[in-house]
Amino acid sequence: MKITYPTLAVMSIFALLAGLMLVQPVLAQGQEKAQIAEGELARVDAAAKTLSVKTSKGEMEFRYNDQTQISGAEGGVEGLATQSGAPVKVHFDAATKTATKIEVGKRK
Numbered sequence: 001m002k003i004t005y006p007t008l009a010v011m012s013i014f015a016l017l018a019g020l021m022l023v024q025p026v027l028a029q030g031q032e033k034a035q036i037a038e039g040e041l042a043r044v045d046a047a048a049k050t051l052s053v054k055t056s057k058g059e060m061e062f063r064y065n066d067q068t069q070i071s072g073a074e075g076g077v078e079g080l081a082t083q084s085g086a087p088v089k090v091h092f093d094a095a096t097k098t099a100t101k102i103e104v105g106k107r108k
Helices: 005-033
Strands: 034-045 050-055 058-063 069-071 087-093 098-104
Touching: 034 058, 050 087, 058 087, 058 098
Parallel strands: 069 098
Antiparallel strands: 034 050, 034 087, 050 058, 087 098
């Protein structure tokens, strides 16, 4: 059986499209996990590495770790503990409720 170049090209394109169709759900799943919560910083528990945020939907609690990026608070986590009442935006993993990034705004 003799395979020609046009046949190989069509088969290659088919294989590429099939691969993309298999990868797409995995990519979409990763995007659904990351979410953002905005509200007012209620409290920070440095010992338990948690923070609570008052949002329009109620109070939400998040964990944070050494990899969590904190901006807008001098001194990182220690500075965050002094920012009670400040507006915050928490980027978090929905599955684990672990903050990946915390942005602290200025109090009005």
